[in-house]
Amino acid sequence: MSTGRFRLVPSTLSDPPRPPPTANTTPSYITFQASPAAPTPGSFAHDEVCPKYNHRWNNWAHFEAWLAQEQQEDCVELRLTNTYLGMPVFERGLRYRCSRAGTGGVKEYTKRHPEWERKIPPKRTGCPCTLLVKQYPGVSTILGNYFKEHNHSIGSENLRFMRIPNETREYIAGLVRLRVASDHILQMLHRGAYENDRPSATSTPSRADFIQLRDIRRIEKEIEAEKVRLHPDDGLSTLRWVESLRAKGHLLGFKSKTDPPPAGSNLDRDVFTLMVQTEPDMASARLISGHHESNEPSDPKRVAAETDDLI
Numbered sequence: 001m002s003t004g005r006f007r008l009v010p011s012t013l014s015d016p017p018r019p020p021p022t023a024n025t026t027p028s029y030i031t032f033q034a035s036p037a038a039p040t041p042g043s044f045a046h047d048e049v050c051p052k053y054n055h056r057w058n059n060w061a062h063f064e065a066w067l068a069q070e071q072q073e074d075c076v077e078l079r080l081t082n083t084y085l086g087m088p089v090f091e092r093g094l095r096y097r098c099s100r101a102g103t104g105g106v107k108e109y110t111k112r113h114p115e116w117e118r119k120i121p122p123k124r125t126g127c128p129c130t131l132l133v134k135q136y137p138g139v140s141t142i143l144g145n146y147f148k149e150h151n152h153s154i155g156s157e158n159l160r161f162m163r164i165p166n167e168t169r170e171y172i173a174g175l176v177r178l179r180v181a182s183d184h185i186l187q188m189l190h191r192g193a194y195e196n197d198r199p200s201a202t203s204t205p206s207r208a209d210f211i212q213l214r215d216i217r218r219i220e221k222e223i224e225a226e227k228v229r230l231h232p233d234d235g236l237s238t239l240r241w242v243e244s245l246r247a248k249g250h251l252l253g254f255k256s257k258t259d260p261p262p263a264g265s266n267l268d269r270d271v272f273t274l275m276v277q278t279e280p281d282m283a284s285a286r287l288i289s290g291h292h293e294s295n296e297p298s299d300p301k302r303v304a305a306e307t308d309d310l311i
């Protein structure tokens with residue numbers, strides 16, 4: 001018994017107990033804690049300390065308010081040109097560029113009268129001004145990289161290159177629909193009649209001061225196109241046009257290619273015919289008819305062209 005004890009003691013001393021298995025892993029665990037792995041590139045933790053992101057907003061609403069003010073103050077337009085999705089690292093990246101970015105392409109033709117100087121310099125100047133903003137999962141903060149350098153004048157000098165605000169377009173469209181003459185609309189805009197309707201009228205120039213006759217003509221054409229092109233499918237468009245004309249009492253007669261010709265009309269079976277009285281008080285009606293190669297009802301524009309040929 002005693003021998004056994006004697007033997008046991010030296011054995012214990014010469015072979016000290018091994019440290020528990022965790023003892024060896026503890027130092028490396030502490031090391032890991034002291035120096036964490038670098039944050040994933042593109043994540044909030046990464047971008048937050050990255051000098052590239054020189055702007056920061058508390059949330060999306062703050063960013064939007066800042067963007068609106070920035071554009072208004074400088075009279076520039078920063079347009080969203082690209083959206084990148086990056087989950088799970090970041091939610092969205094949005095690229096905005098100055099509306100005068102781009103070169104406008106190379107002219108394919110030689111000017112017949114190069115001596116006729118353009119009144120307005122080209123809109124596209126290849127402007128390098130750009131803004132990238134990023135949203136991150138679980139973080140309301142927005143980070144942005146803003147390169148605010150324009151290669152053109154900003155402020156009121158740039159107003160003419162900005163898009164006509166929707167409010168002003170609607171005002172013009174309303175006058176066009178009331179059949180106010182284009183040059184009269186232009187005079188009203190330039191006299192500031194529209195601006196003075198607003199309580200906050202100031203003497204600083206506005207986009208409306210730079211509206212040209214061609215801008216009004218473009219709005220007129222859009223309204224015209226709205227009336228004519230009622231459906232992306234030309235065939236259906238024609239039928240809707242016919243319905244609209246019928247509703248307004250402008251339609252005197254309509255024969256599609258599939259309708260039989262009226263008795264005694266001597267019309268060919270596959271003829272498409274539309275009789276339109278464009279104004280209710282017009283004494284005469286126009287007879288529009290023509291042969292069409294396709295089975296589709298005619299494009300209204302084509303009908304209009306044929307009308308011009310007939311009259």
Ligand SMILES: [Zn+2]
Nearest residue numbers: 098127129150
């Ligand atoms: Zn610019």
